[in-house]
Amino acid sequence: MTVGVCYFPEHWPRQRWERDIEQMAEAGLEYVRMAEFSWGRIEPERGQFDFEWLDEAIELIGDHGMEVILCTPTATPPKWLVDERPEILQEDPDGTVREFGSRRHYCFNSPAYREETERIVTRMAERYADNPHVAGWQTDNEYGCHETVRCYCADCSNAFSEWLADRHGDVDALNEAWGTTFWSQQYPDFEAVEPPGPTPAEHHPSRLLAYYRFASDSVVEYNRLQTEILREINDDWLVTHNFMGHFSTLDAYDVAGDLDLVSWDSYPTGFVQDRREAEATVEELRAGDPDQVGLNHDIYRGALEQPFWVMEQQPGDVNWPPHAPQPADGAMRLWAHHAVAHGGDAVLYFRWRRCRQGQEQYHAGLRKQDGSPDRGYADASTAAEELFDLGPVDAPVALLHSYENLWATNIQPHAPEFDYWTHAGTYYRALRRRGVQVDVVPPERDLDGYAAVVAPTLYLLDDALATRLEAYVEDGGQLLIGARSGEKDPYNKLPDALQPGPLAGLVGATVAQHESLPEQVPTRVGYGGDEYEYRTWAEWLDADDATVQGRHRSGPADGQAAVVDAERGRGRVTYCGVWPGRELADALVGDLLERAGVTTHAPLPDGVRIAERDGHVWVTNFTDAPVSVDVPGGAAWIVGHERVGAYD
Amino acid sequence: MTVGVCYFPEHWPRQRWERDIEQMAEAGLEYVRMAEFSWGRIEPERGQFDFEWLDEAIELIGDHGMEVILCTPTATPPKWLVDERPEILQEDPDGTVREFGSRRHYCFNSPAYREETERIVTRMAERYADNPHVAGWQTDNEYGCHETVRCYCADCSNAFSEWLADRHGDVDALNEAWGTTFWSQQYPDFEAVEPPGPTPAEHHPSRLLAYYRFASDSVVEYNRLQTEILREINDDWLVTHNFMGHFSTLDAYDVAGDLDLVSWDSYPTGFVQDRREAEATVEELRAGDPDQVGLNHDIYRGALEQPFWVMEQQPGDVNWPPHAPQPADGAMRLWAHHAVAHGGDAVLYFRWRRCRQGQEQYHAGLRKQDGSPDRGYADASTAAEELFDLGPVDAPVALLHSYENLWATNIQPHAPEFDYWTHAGTYYRALRRRGVQVDVVPPERDLDGYAAVVAPTLYLLDDALATRLEAYVEDGGQLLIGARSGEKDPYNKLPDALQPGPLAGLVGATVAQHESLPEQVPTRVGYGGDEYEYRTWAEWLDADDATVQGRHRSGPADGQAAVVDAERGRGRVTYCGVWPGRELADALVGDLLERAGVTTHAPLPDGVRIAERDGHVWVTNFTDAPVSVDVPGGAAWIVGHERVGAYD
Amino acid sequence: MTVGVCYFPEHWPRQRWERDIEQMAEAGLEYVRMAEFSWGRIEPERGQFDFEWLDEAIELIGDHGMEVILCTPTATPPKWLVDERPEILQEDPDGTVREFGSRRHYCFNSPAYREETERIVTRMAERYADNPHVAGWQTDNEYGCHETVRCYCADCSNAFSEWLADRHGDVDALNEAWGTTFWSQQYPDFEAVEPPGPTPAEHHPSRLLAYYRFASDSVVEYNRLQTEILREINDDWLVTHNFMGHFSTLDAYDVAGDLDLVSWDSYPTGFVQDRREAEATVEELRAGDPDQVGLNHDIYRGALEQPFWVMEQQPGDVNWPPHAPQPADGAMRLWAHHAVAHGGDAVLYFRWRRCRQGQEQYHAGLRKQDGSPDRGYADASTAAEELFDLGPVDAPVALLHSYENLWATNIQPHAPEFDYWTHAGTYYRALRRRGVQVDVVPPERDLDGYAAVVAPTLYLLDDALATRLEAYVEDGGQLLIGARSGEKDPYNKLPDALQPGPLAGLVGATVAQHESLPEQVPTRVGYGGDEYEYRTWAEWLDADDATVQGRHRSGPADGQAAVVDAERGRGRVTYCGVWPGRELADALVGDLLERAGVTTHAPLPDGVRIAERDGHVWVTNFTDAPVSVDVPGGAAWIVGHERVGAYD
Numbered sequence A, B, C: 001m002t003v004g005v006c007y008f009p010e011h012w013p014r015q016r017w018e019r020d021i022e023q024m025a026e027a028g029l030e031y032v033r034m035a036e037f038s039w040g041r042i043e044p045e046r047g048q049f050d051f052e053w054l055d056e057a058i059e060l061i062g063d064h065g066m067e068v069i070l071c072t073p074t075a076t077p078p079k080w081l082v083d084e085r086p087e088i089l090q091e092d093p094d095g096t097v098r099e100f101g102s103r104r105h106y107c108f109n110s111p112a113y114r115e116e117t118e119r120i121v122t123r124m125a126e127r128y129a130d131n132p133h134v135a136g137w138q139t140d141n142e143y144g145c146h147e148t149v150r151c152y153c154a155d156c157s158n159a160f161s162e163w164l165a166d167r168h169g170d171v172d173a174l175n176e177a178w179g180t181t182f183w184s185q186q187y188p189d190f191e192a193v194e195p196p197g198p199t200p201a202e203h204h205p206s207r208l209l210a211y212y213r214f215a216s217d218s219v220v221e222y223n224r225l226q227t228e229i230l231r232e233i234n235d236d237w238l239v240t241h242n243f244m245g246h247f248s249t250l251d252a253y254d255v256a257g258d259l260d261l262v263s264w265d266s267y268p269t270g271f272v273q274d275r276r277e278a279e280a281t282v283e284e285l286r287a288g289d290p291d292q293v294g295l296n297h298d299i300y301r302g303a304l305e306q307p308f309w310v311m312e313q314q315p316g317d318v319n320w321p322p323h324a325p326q327p328a329d330g331a332m333r334l335w336a337h338h339a340v341a342h343g344g345d346a347v348l349y350f351r352w353r354r355c356r357q358g359q360e361q362y363h364a365g366l367r368k369q370d371g372s373p374d375r376g377y378a379d380a381s382t383a384a385e386e387l388f389d390l391g392p393v394d395a396p397v398a399l400l401h402s403y404e405n406l407w408a409t410n411i412q413p414h415a416p417e418f419d420y421w422t423h424a425g426t427y428y429r430a431l432r433r434r435g436v437q438v439d440v441v442p443p444e445r446d447l448d449g450y451a452a453v454v455a456p457t458l459y460l461l462d463d464a465l466a467t468r469l470e471a472y473v474e475d476g477g478q479l480l481i482g483a484r485s486g487e488k489d490p491y492n493k494l495p496d497a498l499q500p501g502p503l504a505g506l507v508g509a510t511v512a513q514h515e516s517l518p519e520q521v522p523t524r525v526g527y528g529g530d531e532y533e534y535r536t537w538a539e540w541l542d543a544d545d546a547t548v549q550g551r552h553r554s555g556p557a558d559g560q561a562a563v564v565d566a567e568r569g570r571g572r573v574t575y576c577g578v579w580p581g582r583e584l585a586d587a588l589v590g591d592l593l594e595r596a597g598v599t600t601h602a603p604l605p606d607g608v609r610i611a612e613r614d615g616h617v618w619v620t621n622f623t624d625a626p627v628s629v630d631v632p633g634g635a636a637w638i639v640g641h642e643r644v645g646a647y648d
């Protein structure tokens, strides 16, 4: 377990570097990430390279006993390159070019840019092939940030047609798979299928889903181009990429397949402001939401089923959310412990020093712009001191998460409030409220060994997945499936069979009706002797071969089945046909965990979370008041924002 | 009175058709509408026609004793055609092309598309010229849906110039009629007048109104191209088009002039969500608003002053509004009766079966995607059984509605809340609350025979219309005129005379001031001894030759006249210079009906409406509770959502 | 002090002019402004001029003893010119052309349009060179209205590159000054720097600020082209331009340098609706906000430190705000007195007569469209009668206002609510609540002679300005500096030193942290024994050489310094590190004025303001109830909307 920092020596005078790097070492930092936006500095004109400044910075870092993570600088092609090869720029759906002047302005499918990428990555990797201080590489930076996964340029149009041809072979197969008879949308050939531009009415959902898949695959392919070069030059390097939080357009699991290590960038007080339905509370503005952050920790840990890194950890106030409140005292230390508890092996703060120029001047660092320590510096030093080595997290429960389901439900949410993340988060939060560790993994993952599995929604479904889930339950698994499962086939068409399609046999019920409801409609559902609220989504179930555990108690649905379960072999499956409110989610998840024999805690208060890793238990308190929680071992609580409890 | 359905045999395997059609017949359906999006199936490549599937479907339907309404398939030109003649695509004001991938992507003024239209309509009509099962045709589908009446392409620019040249003859006449001296907007020739593109400030209101008129006329002309071909080939066919609800960019009265029958598409629980100012109540989410639907019934009945069809009747939950609540039990039957009470002669449910592909998978049918009956199926069967033949509606009151007034007030609403439909709806609702049938007709219509006429606003006014209204009143008519009448001349300019311009003589008053007010400003007006609220719009009247019946009681308007009336000949005219709140509208309309000797009911509760047709009275209950209402004859009420009361 | 009107003879038949002009003279009007949109009338085809109508109108006005302000007609290039030279049109950032059809569609940097401007201005000025009735000229009309200061066309791109080359000489100097190493934004040459177009992420703040400066300078240069022609032809003419209220994209101080007289266009009941954070109260909808209007009076008086004109005074209801309430009785007279109290020398009502054509038909005039008097006519006559000649305003306090600070804080507000105008208005309102006259001047202005100076924010700061402020205080000045001062250097980069940068020595403190907070976060700060609320922005101060006068009492800031002050030489400086709520602003400003020995009134109620000019005191009451206020001399109050109190 270690702590590090992101550093931009190119932003500061050479004479300052030694003092900076000395202070990093003093703070106990072990890793320094560099160079992710340095192309313009490394190659100020085509073919004129200047690596000496970077050589020197690496040398200094090595001299102080720290290691370097280098980045390929492809997120920011310089102006001379854009002027020379303007076709590398991305385009909006209406053809507007995404111009130079910020970052991520290149197209993943541009042959020209792939050529330039190969050139700069090779050159840079060769430069540091034998450098003993370079531990590894981050490819590019935050793929897809600023809505750049999906591009609509001519190169993308060609690549999309090729991608479709590879998948379908024959255009009639595509027409059949998508169902293009609807509204006379038949395609005469693959070239005729373009990225989805501006149309009078909404797009064909099968075309949109294909385009979203294609766009994500384009990033995977582009990243692989980089990882292959790096591995060829030095295959001892750790190769990683820094993903983002609650990021929706890129399949991180797919990209992760080409990495040695998954890392991500964690900004708790920003996330509660800009990627969550509920308005942030005052406490959350100060420390974030442990479940929102935790879900991302668990996705990225789940990606390779191994410890992850936080490649960028919020160091103080940041520039990009609507507001920039100062984090609570100690929050920067709390976040490091919280990450480690969820399986993080390293936490690198972003950035060393507040930047004097450009778009991120309002982003704090561990040091202020004049070099003096900022609020995060002491927190980072403390965390560096407190952390020790640990084995991996061993989670008893898996939560199934799929980017394709996210895309497909976003294409047809059928209610403005139907947000994939919020719906999945309802189940995740209920699990974490009981102090249970959760692997967040794709549905294709091997589920053997999980005592329980929660699938908030399995929207797109084929027989193969249904069969695997059946086997899991038959073998003794405890499975909880949420609403909208089995609505669609993998091409985003309705199957012949009623929902949940291929899962109907396992679940023992079909969906007679579904409806979506605005907030003003009162909703009630009975379950286990109590009545609960639900929200947004309701299904009315016909239970052919299952026990009705819950019934609707409101609206035209009154009396219809809403929750059913069934024993299958040595296991049991529950299907919940509504988006449960918090209390119903607690009840469903509590019953599941009990059935599965998973050790749980009494439901924890908001903001307080328990997590076990390698025999140690973390209790993290994201609230502004001390709390008392009964933990295994009955340890006494220290008043304060968090407690790193290490009791065996 | 009959019931039918919309069917897409091309979406289903051939072997399923017989079962589907058999079930239609079993349900008592009599009409099947088909083929409106079938061009890609009928002509998969240029000149390669495949009509056999459609021949067969028609044959099967005929075999089961039902009749077919065919549609010209022009709403969805296929991809091969778009690729061959891309100039047929529409353009946004900023030149963005409305691309292939949904529907309605063609321009009404495209010479290329008119050529293709002629080709496909002729070919298809000839194919079925002698088919005994084809009762008639629907031209295209929902002209203008997805904001497609107004296009901004080069073909439209040329056509607009020609249309203007036809109207004005000389460009100086246009400059004079519009008043282009303002801001130096003089046009040197007709070619210089383009569709209104992006400009720094708002457009000239006369230019906008001309463009809106032109765009609507373009659809009329395009539709006429189709109706003429159809009539030439077989003039026994019923020719119709399916209009939409609360639709604002197309003058339905003008299109109707070329039709034998007017039909429209009714989606009650969608309309309360997406085309009404007030938020939908829970009851309205389940059954819709009878007055919102009724106003449209009455517009389309009024268009040709003969019974209309509901060509698409909501069959259950639908895909396009924000939310998709399940309709109340029985709602699909209620809507059929409500349509018939308002003068509908046929109700066709849309669609037979939930579609497995494309954009409308979330739209219910009478049957589910697996072929089993959905909630609407029983309702449709019951309605088919209950309905019987009736004569036309004989309405004692006319409400004057004009698309040109709608366009002109939308161009200069002078308050964000001034919505033409909502304002007109205030008067319509007050009439329907008294159980009175209302013809909603254009101001040009002959008003003889109406006991009373309500004109919510006569914004654009010329002497001819003023003269006709004078004659109506002189001859004993009872006329109620609402605010903003006579503000403009037909070119959307202020007349020399103060408002109500040419109506000042009839009304006996002029408008001294008008003002628009946000909601937070309290408003009061006295009328008939009581005080009432009004909203959004206030005029201060100078009554030269009229009796002041109401005065302002708030703000700087305090004491000014707000409602005046005057006897003229054997009739009487009332002018109301405010947008009345519900209670004031009730009072004004109540007084009008009393004066006119129209039989009324005591004001009905919300959601409950009475309508008489051909000696039968319908009482429809759109609420979720039984109601008791005193009806003529004093019949007892059956508890339930609605009662079809047949007492002589 | 005089009253006038804006007149458009070209909109009315010739035979009506004499009556109109006679009525103007009867009302006591002295100035008539004309011709600002008349190009199409003056030159209907290239080279074919028709000035006779204007000659005649001027003659008639002169005959009635009034004088004419003519306008250059460049705000509305006619259609024939646009068709001939379409390159004069402006472009949006994405390349969309701002087309013909409204006004202000030309680009300030278009060489073609500058040529046409020179041609028409010369021609027109020569025509009236010796006309005795023409007192002066208004250049163009409302530069920049409808967001037209910033254009993104090719001409602007070239001009921007040249402007940058002039400023920086060498592109490396630009790269250094902006800090383009960040995100590899180095420019290879000046041609590579384009107007800021659509980019994936936000723009470099130094590039944006440069573009905003350049765009404002382009208007200055364009205006100078006109003023030089006018002066060359007759240098006795008064040359002015009519600015707008709370206008943010043009540096009015810079334009004013080329004028003899500054004028502006005042629409009190519009401004409270469309350019203020707080929702308008009912009273404000009727009469406006005296401080919002007053701030603009004081900016335009401050621009040349001499009396200003109101070139357009709201005459009644207007067309462009969301709502158009009727002004209160007497409001049109109140506004004239209020303007004069703030240093206005003339008030011209806009317009003479409600226009029958084009975009402004819903805009009242002093007369209605039929020529009869409208509500403003009597008010204007009364004002004309009551007003008498006065010397200039002598303000004891300066408030420092800078368009560059406005632009830079808008580029990085760091909170959606951080609005420069609202923040500055907090301090301005506190000053006006004490009845003190305020010069609103740029920070570069000589401050000698001001008893006190308030700088709401000095965001961009260099050593020179810091030195001048130090000298002001050392010499006995009383200075109050608000939050966010000294955050940036003049190129919008963070300086090395902590905030307030070059002001740290004067202030005696640095900013340890800053944060921005949404409304739901409770805030408290102690000052002078009381506790107050603040909003949106908080700094935590380290007071090295200053006395802490206020401390935070909420959040993680609790206990940190928030307000400090220090004696320097014979003066004193206070720094307030929060955006004060109304009460804290009152306390800070009250203490400042007391220290400075400025005579003040007890805090005035909202809507009531006192202003002294040339020995006379105006008490203006913008509320709907009579008020009693203790004024110097203890005069009794007349009940009503306002009182023009003249007591020595």
Ligand SMILES: [Mg+2]
Binding pocket: A156, A157, A158, A159, A160, A161, A190, A191, A192, A193, A194, A195
């Ligand atoms: Mg393609």
Ligand SMILES: [Mg+2]
Binding pocket: B156, B157, B158, B159, B160, B161, B190, B191, B192, B193, B194, B195
């Ligand atoms: Mg044209």
Ligand SMILES: [Mg+2]
Binding pocket: C156, C157, C158, C159, C160, C161, C190, C191, C192, C193, C194, C195
């Ligand atoms: Mg340039």
Ligand SMILES: [Zn+2]
Binding pocket: A089, A090, A091, A107, A108, A109, A110, A151, A152, A153, A154, A155, A156, A157
């Ligand atoms: Zn691309």
Ligand SMILES: [Zn+2]
Binding pocket: B089, B090, B091, B107, B108, B109, B110, B151, B152, B153, B154, B155, B156
């Ligand atoms: Zn067109």
Ligand SMILES: [Zn+2]
Binding pocket: C089, C090, C091, C107, C108, C109, C110, C151, C152, C153, C154, C155, C156, C157
């Ligand atoms: Zn330009």
